[in-house]
Amino acid sequence: MLAGPRDRRAGAGAEHLTHARILTHIGTRRIALASSERGLRIDPDLPPASAALRLAGFDVDTPRWDDDGVDWTAYALVVVRSCWDYTWRLEEFLAWATSVPRLRNDVRVLRWNTDKVYLRDVERAGLPVVATVWNPTRAEDLPAAGEWVVKPSISAGSRDTARWADPADALAHAAQLMATGRTAMVxxxxxxxxAEGETAMLYIGGRFSHAVRKAPLLARGEGVRHDRDSRGDLSPADPTTAQRTLADAVFQAIGSFVPGAAPPLYARIDLVHDDDGRPVLLELELTEPSLFLPQAPEAVASFVRAVEAALPR
Ligand SMILES: Nc1ncnc2c1ncn2[C@@H]1O[C@H](COP(=O)(O)OP(=O)(O)O)[C@@H](O)[C@H]1O
Ligand SMILES: [Mg+2]
Incomplete structure (x- = not known):
């Protein structure tokens, strides 16, 4: 029997192991899909991903990232999946990610990607992103629009995000975020x-895999959204050439944003159309994106191949 992930002894003194002993210490087919309390309850990707990996001969665990009893050194690879509570525990999450020896996505990618200020890098690279004003304090600062979206730069699942028709409401929401030390995006x-929601473009193992349409999430007059388990309607999408061209360009640019990092095992590139009908980047999700595997069952095989390819040799 291999030592279980909760066997603390398996990891004791791992830093002193020689390379050869590390290779025998880790199970070469032991994989962790790192989740969270909420992820374990509702992540629809975990069951098909785990089942397919097991069929391919992997020994798969789905531990919570914050479970102190797990020996992360015992895995050939730890894949970040549904660590959906990281946004309000970012330092703790990044410290954990830094401590895991074989992690995807690469911890350098996670450090860069967990704060939407990365959109500035994407914009500087000449790629179109949704027009964003950071930390506005006056009505003149707001972008020209009939309605505004206000969100914290570290967020996921529309948490603390709202749609406002009155500029005073948008500024008050931004001020509230800034008062708690957060960066406000408007x-x-x-x-x-x-009319059309957003288009999520999924890349698995370095290749475009599939696209999914996500229905709109922010209702007029709803106020600030807090965490909810609802994820809105999802349906398979057929991206346009313009969407594919932009998503490919964003994907190709990741290496220049995070030099030296391992190539991402997965990426989700969320696109919307601007008022001129051009695709623009809403979000580049390299941390814990839903991969929408139930919407694209054939993508599960790509995920297994991507895990195989990321194993240490
Ligand atoms: N500028 C925008 N225009 C229209 N809808 C938006 C805009 N920004 C965000 N939304 C809506 O809010 C949701 C959450 O925002 P997003 O930027 O994707 O952050 P996250 O998913 O990380 O919480 C999106 O899925 C979209 O429905
Ligand atoms: Mg989003």
């Missing part, structure tokens, strides 16, 4: 989202 509410 964007025009892109009206195309009401």
């Amino acid at each position: 964007q025009p509410y892109l009206v195309s989202v009401d």
Whole structure:
């Protein structure tokens, strides 16, 4: 029997092991898909991903990232999946990620990607992103729009995000975020989202895999959203050439944003259309994106191949 992930002894003194002993210490087919309390309850990708990896001969665990009893050194690879509570525990999460020896995505990618200020790098690279004003304090600072979206730069699942028609409400929401030490982002509410939602472009193992349409999430007059388990309607999408061209360009640029990092095992590139009908980047999700595997069952095989390819040789 291999030592279980909760066997603390398995990891004791791992830093002193020689390379050869490390290779025998880790199970070469032991994989962890790192989740969270909430992820374990509701992540729809975990069951198909685990089942497919097991069929491919992997020994798969789905531990919570914050479980102190897990020996992370015992895994050939730890894949960050549904660590959906990281946004309010970012330092703790990044410290954990730094401590895990074989992690995807690469901890350098996670450090860069867990704060949406990365959108500035993407914009500087000449790629179109949703127009964003950071930490506005006056009505003149707001982007020209009929409605605004206000969100914290460290967030996921629309947490603390809202759509406002009154500039005073948008500024008050931004002020509230800044008062708690957060970076406030204000964007025009892109009206195309009401009609067509957003298009999530999934890349697995370095290749485009599939696209999914996500229905709009922010209702007019709803106020600030807090964490909810609802994820909105999802349906398979057929991206346009323009969407594919932009998503490919964003994906190709990741290496220049995080030099030296291992190539991402997975990436989700969320696109919306601006008022001129051009695709623009809403979010580049390299940390714990839903991969929408139930919407694209064939993508599970790509995920297994990507895990195989990321194993240490
Ligand atoms: N500028 C925008 N225009 C229209 N809808 C937006 C805009 N920004 C965010 N949204 C809506 O809010 C949701 C959450 O925002 P997003 O930027 O994707 O952050 P996260 O998913 O990390 O919480 C999006 O899925 C989209 O429905
Ligand atoms: Mg999003």
